[in-house]
Amino acid sequence: MSELRQDPTTREWVIMAPERSKRPQQTLRKRQIEVLPDWDKSCPFCPGNEKQTPEAVLVIPDSDGDSGWSVRVVPNLFAALTMEGSDGPLEEGGLNRGMLGLGVHEVIIDNPAHNTTLALMSYRQVEDLLSAYQQRYNVLKKDPRLKFITIFKNHGRESGTSLTHPHSQLVATPIMTPYYHRRFDVAVNYYADTGRCLYCDILTEELEKKVRVLVETGEFIVFHPYASRSSYETWIIPKKHSSSFGLFSEEHRPELAMLLKDILLCLYSGLDNPAYNLMVDTTITEDEDDPYYHWHIRIVPRLSMIAGFEMGSGIYINTRLPEDAVQHMKEIARSLPPDECACLKE
Amino acid sequence: MSELRQDPTTREWVIMAPERSKRPQQTLRKRQIEVLPDWDKSCPFCPGNEKQTPEAVLVIPDSDGDSGWSVRVVPNLFAALTMEGSDGPLEEGGLNRGMLGLGVHEVIIDNPAHNTTLALMSYRQVEDLLSAYQQRYNVLKKDPRLKFITIFKNHGRESGTSLTHPHSQLVATPIMTPYYHRRFDVAVNYYADTGRCLYCDILTEELEKKVRVLVETGEFIVFHPYASRSSYETWIIPKKHSSSFGLFSEEHRPELAMLLKDILLCLYSGLDNPAYNLMVDTTITEDEDDPYYHWHIRIVPRLSMIAGFEMGSGIYINTRLPEDAVQHMKEIARSLPPDECACLKE
Numbered sequence: 272m273s274e275l276r277q278d279p280t281t282r283e284w285v286i287m288a289p290e291r292s293k294r295p296q297q298t299l300r301k302r303q304i305e306v307l308p309d310w311d312k313s314c315p316f317c318p319g320n321e322k323q324t325p326e327a328v329l330v331i332p333d334s335d336g337d338s339g340w341s342v343r344v345v346p347n348l349f350a351a352l353t354m355e356g357s358d359g360p361l362e363e364g365g366l367n368r369g370m371l372g373l374g375v376h377e378v379i380i381d382n383p384a385h386n387t388t389l390a391l392m393s394y395r396q397v398e399d400l401l402s403a404y405q406q407r408y409n410v411l412k413k414d415p416r417l418k419f420i421t422i423f424k425n426h427g428r429e430s431g432t433s434l435t436h437p438h439s440q441l442v443a444t445p446i447m448t449p450y451y452h453r454r455f456d457v458a459v460n461y462y463a464d465t466g467r468c469l470y471c472d473i474l475t476e477e478l479e480k481k482v483r484v485l486v487e488t489g490e491f492i493v494f495h496p497y498a499s500r501s502s503y504e505t506w507i508i509p510k511k512h513s514s515s516f517g518l519f520s521e522e523h524r525p526e527l528a529m530l531l532k533d534i535l536l537c538l539y540s541g542l543d544n545p546a547y548n549l550m551v552d553t554t555i556t557e558d559e560d561d562p563y564y565h566w567h568i569r570i571v572p573r574l575s576m577i578a579g580f581e582m583g584s585g586i587y588i589n590t591r592l593p594e595d596a597v598q599h600m601k602e603i604a605r606s607l608p609p610d611e612c613a614c615l616k617e
Numbered sequence: 618m619s620e621l622r623q624d625p626t627t628r629e630w631v632i633m634a635p636e637r638s639k640r641p642q643q644t645l646r647k648r649q650i651e652v653l654p655d656w657d658k659s660c661p662f663c664p665g666n667e668k669q670t671p672e673a674v675l676v677i678p679d680s681d682g683d684s685g686w687s688v689r690v691v692p693n694l695f696a697a698l699t700m701e702g703s704d705g706p707l708e709e710g711g712l713n714r715g716m717l718g719l720g721v722h723e724v725i726i727d728n729p730a731h732n733t734t735l736a737l738m739s740y741r742q743v744e745d746l747l748s749a750y751q752q753r754y755n756v757l758k759k760d761p762r763l764k765f766i767t768i769f770k771n772h773g774r775e776s777g778t779s780l781t782h783p784h785s786q787l788v789a790t791p792i793m794t795p796y797y798h799r800r801f802d803v804a805v806n807y808y809a810d811t812g813r814c815l816y817c818d819i820l821t822e823e824l825e826k827k828v829r830v831l832v833e834t835g836e837f838i839v840f841h842p843y844a845s846r847s848s849y850e851t852w853i854i855p856k857k858h859s860s861s862f863g864l865f866s867e868e869h870r871p872e873l874a875m876l877l878k879d880i881l882l883c884l885y886s887g888l889d890n891p892a893y894n895l896m897v898d899t900t901i902t903e904d905e906d907d908p909y910y911h912w913h914i915r916i917v918p919r920l921s922m923i924a925g926f927e928m929g930s931g932i933y934i935n936t937r938l939p940e941d942a943v944q945h946m947k948e949i950a951r952s953l954p955p956d957e958c959a960c961l962k963e
Contacts, residue, residue, distance in 0.1 A: 423925030
C-alpha cells in the first residue's frame with residue numbers, strides 16, 4: 272500500500288510507492304569514475320589548461336604547499352546570466368513580464384584531479400571546496416542587484432552535468448527564486464502562527480522520532496525528510512537556527528566537510544556511484560538573519576527520472592521510504608572499513 | 618544577452634539563454650523507432666499478450682472492423698496509487714501530514730503497433746487515443762474521492778519512460794496537485810482583479826502579437842508560451858473558455874487529433890525524434906465549469922536535463938527563444954511533403 276506524504280516545508284505532496292521499485296527497468300548506475308584518467312589534456316578544468324577558462328575569480332591554493340591549486344572558481348564560459356544586463360523591465364508589454372538576464376554564473380572546479388569526486392576526495396579537499404562556496408557567496412551577496420545565490424553540483428550523467436571533471440556551479444539572480452519563494456511563504460506563515468522556525472521544529476521532531484536521522488553531531492543533524500521526493504534524499508542541517516549559509520562559522524567547516532564526504536562515500540559505495548544533485552539551500556542575500564529560514568545542504572540522488580506525471584502534477588513518486596533508506600545507509604556505513612564513513616557508524 | 622521571463626500563469630521565472638545552446642555537449646536524440654519490430658513477443662502491451670496485463674477497463678475497437686483493438690486501457694501493474702486506500706490521515710503525527718495512497722493509476726496503450734508513436738499514427742488512431750483519455754477521465758471524475766486526474770505521456774528515454782511500446786498514463790489523486798494549485802491561485806487572483814480568465818487574455822495577446830503562434834484553427838490556438846521552460850514547449854489550447862478536458866466536445870476531437878499528430882510529426886521530423894512529455898492540463902474534477910482555469914495540452918520536448926540549478930532554484934534555463942522555435946517549427950512543416958503537417962503549413 273502506498274502513502275501520500277505532504278512536505279511540511281512546501282505543502283507539496285509525494286507518493287511513497289515502494290511496490291514500484293519492483294518494476295523491471297530500474298537499474299542503478301555503474302561506476303564510471305575508475306576508468307577515467309586523472310588528467311585529460313583536452314579538459315578545460317585540468318591543471319595546465321587554466322588558459323582555456325576565463326580568468327579565475329578565486330583560487331584556493333593546495334594545502335600541500337606546492338604551487339598548485341586546490342579549488343578554482345571561474346566565470347562560466349556559457350553563462351546563463353551576466354552582469355552586463357540591467358534589472359529594469361523588458362518591453363514585451365501586456366501580461367508578460369521580463370528583464371534582461373542580469374546575474375552571475377560561475378564554475379567552481381572542485382579539485383585538480385579529473386577522475387575524482389567528493390566521495391573520494393580528502394576531508395581537507397572538501398573543506399577547501401566548502402570554503403570556496405562560502406567565499407564566493409559572501410563576495411557576491413554584497414551586490415544589491417543580486418537577490419539570491421544558488422550553489423549546486425551535478426554529479427553523473429543523469430544529474431544533468433555536461434562535463435566530467437568534478438565541478439560545482441554558482442548562479443546569482445536578481446530575483447528571489449521560485450523554490451525559495453514557496454518555502455519562504457510556508458515558513459513565514461508558520462512563524463506567524465507559532466513564533467518559531469519551522470525547520471527548528473522539524474529537527475526537534477526528527478530527533479524525537481529518530482527513524483529518519485542518519486547521524487547527529489555537535490553542530491549538525493543529517494536526516495532523510497519525511498516527504499523526500501527522491502529515494503535517499505539527504506539533508507545536512509545545522510542544529511542551531513541560522514538562515515544563511517553565508518554566516519556559517521568557519522570553525523565548524525571541518526565537521527560539515529566530514530559529514531558531506533562520508534554521506535557521499537556511503538552513496539558511492541552502497542549504490543554504485545549514483546548520479547546526484549547537491550544544493551545549498553539558503554535565504555535571500557538581503558535578510559541573512561531572518562528567523563524563518565534555516566539553511567541546509569540537500570543531496571538528491573537521481574535514481575529515477577522526472578517524467579510526465581511529475582511535470583504535469585508537481586507530485587513526485589518515491590519508491591523507497593526515507594525510514595528504510597536511512598537504515599540502508601547505516602548498513603552501508605557499517606559494512607565499510609573502519610576508516611571509511613567513520614562518522615556514520617553507530 | 619540572456620533574458621529572465623516570468624510565466625504569467627505560475628509567476629515562476631525562466632532564463633532564456635540562447636548562448637548556452639553553443640555548449641559542446643548538446644546533441645539531439647537519434648531515431649530509435651525505425652529499428653524496432655512492429656510486434657515483440659515479450660512486450661506485455663503487444664496484441665496477443667493481453668493476459669500479461671490486468672484486465673482492461675476500456676477497449677476501443679479497431680475502426681478497420683477486424684477483431685483487434687485500437688486503444689486498450691489497463692490498471693497499472695505497478696500502481697503508485699490504488700483504490701484500496703482511504704483518504705483519512707495517517708498517524709505520523711506532529712508536523713507531518715500523510716494519507717494512504719488512495720487513487721487510480723492506469724496505463725493507456727496508445728496503439729497495437731510496438732514500433733509506432735503518435736507522430737506516425739493516423740489521425741483516426743490519435744482520435745481514438747484522445748477518446749480513451751476522455752472516456753476514462755469522465756468515468757473516474759464521478760468518484761468523489763478523486764479530486765484530480767492527471768493524464769500524461771512519456772516518449773523516449775529522456776522523458777522517463779520505462780517501456781518502449783507507445784503508451785500513456787492516467788493518475789487520479791485524492792488531492793489537488795501542487796502544479797494545478799499554483800496555477801489556480803494565480804488564475805483566481807487574476808479573475809478577482811479583472812473578472813476575466815487569465816488564459817483567455819493570454820490567447821488574445823498572443824493572437825495580437827503573432828510571434829509565438831504556430832497555428833490557429835477553428836477551435837484551437839497552438840503557441841509556444843512566452844516563458845517556456847523547455848525549447849519547443851508547445852500548447853494546444855481551445856479558443857473558447859473551457860476549464861475541463863472532460864467537457865471537451867466530441868465533434869472537435871478530429872481537429873485536436875490532427876493538430877496533435879502534426880505537431881508531434883513536426884518535432885519528430887525536424888528534431889530527430891526527441892523525447893518529450895505530453896500532459897493534459899485541466900481543472901479539478903469537482904468544479905469543471907469554473908471561470909478561472911482553461912484546459913490545454915502541453916507538449917514539452919526533453920532536449921536538456923533537469924539539473925541542480927532547476928532543482929535548487931525552481932528556475933529553468935531555456936536555450937531557444939519561443940519566438941525562434943515557432944519559426945523553426947514553421948520551416949520544418951514547410952519542408953515536409955504536401956500531405957505531412959498540412960495544418961501547420963501557412
